Amino acid sequence: MATDILIVDDEIDIRELVAGILSDEGHGTRVASNSDEALAAIGQRRPQLVFLDIWLKGSRLDGLQILEVIKEQHPDLPVIMISGHGNIETAVAAIKQGAYDFIEKPFKADRLVLVAQRALETSRLQREVRDLRQRSGQTARLVGKSSIINQLRSTIERVAPTNSRIMVSGAPGSGKELVARTLHGSSARANGPFIVINAAAITPERMETELFGIEAAEGRPRATGALEEAHGGTLFIDEIADMPRETQNKILRVLVDQNFTRVGGATRVHVDVRIISSTSRDLNAEIAAGLFREDLFHRLSVVPIRVPSLAERREDIPELVEHFIEQVSMQTGLPRRRIGDDAMAVLQSHDWPGNVRQLRNNIERLMILASGEPDAVMTASMLPSEVGSMVPPLPNGAGGEQLMGLALREAREIFERQYLLAQISRFGGNISRTAEFIGMERSALHRKLKALDIG
């Protein structure tokens, strides 16, 4: 597919020249001679690139005003200004307003082609980065309105702009990494790198090369470690308790000296890195057992932040569920589905030992398993049995998930019906023996069965 480029210029010669050069390169072109034509063309179909003349004779809006409208409607659409001799100042102002670049008349064909290629390439890369971020969950935000999550959010806002080292503690899957990313994203280092090193996933032998890198030596290339990569940004050390004792000593030295040497080297590498660590274990117990250095703990945990478990904030579950349906659908292309009241009630009553990650996995599983029409509702019966373990089973052996979406009165009716059917069948249909066993008058049982539409 040829790219679609719109050229806006009041001079027909320039329009045709630019269009001719770009079509020779295989691009598709459209032209407009004033602001109304230009905005109508963009309204018909969003082009991939716009060349826009600054001075437009006989036009309602001039180039800068058109740029403003374009940036409002399509902030990502790249615009290259065409500037006449002597209005470079205006061209620079246009770049400040969001134009990608400018070319000055008279221009060479090569320059025009090059600047168009670069603008298209940049815009493609920006789109790719945005998609990847979305898919990898890097744009994830802390969802929830419970008072405990609001408190967490305000702590994050307070400590993010400082440079203090932070220890994030919480159960597995509760959102510790997300909290660390949010801290980084709200800090002055937000445009710097956010590097993750997972101490639980790296063997003790590899830990130091991963952290400090390897000095170049004969026949061996230099490998950059996480600390060096995180320069100007944040290093997130996940599961710090799994850090080997030997490495703990070295990290402490880095924190004291503000520099380190690569493995096998003597050069001192100076870095400016904020360290955020996390733990799902009780570090005080690790310290007491002699497994974690107390002095390192105090240096890393200048500000401790505790992430609540999901069971502590069940009222956030409906919002999290909706958030994950949206997220999974975007990442996998699975249709967005509605969740039934019964399923939501079961999800809210579960204990979630695996916390938010486990909830997310269950939503993904539901969306994969749900078959049929895209608007079919996901019901409680589609949930794995361990998720419904809090829910009382029905006498007929089925799980009682469906009861969870009902008021007590209706739930009791379903239970009574199942219970009585099971008892009657147990006594071979003999109402007298059933009544005797369940402790009811025979006539009362008959009335009950009638009221429940049984038999």
Ligand SMILES: Nc1ncnc2c1ncn2[C@@H]1O[C@H](COP(=O)(O)OP(=O)(O)OP(=O)(O)O)[C@@H](O)[C@H]1O
């Ligand atoms: N409040 C929240 N809002 C939205 N998504 C969340 C929230 N908390 C956690 N998540 C999501 O849950 C998943 C698990 O979170 P995360 O990886 O941050 O947990 P963790 O505590 O670091 O886990 P682990 O202990 O296994 O390292 C991620 O997909 C994350 O985006």
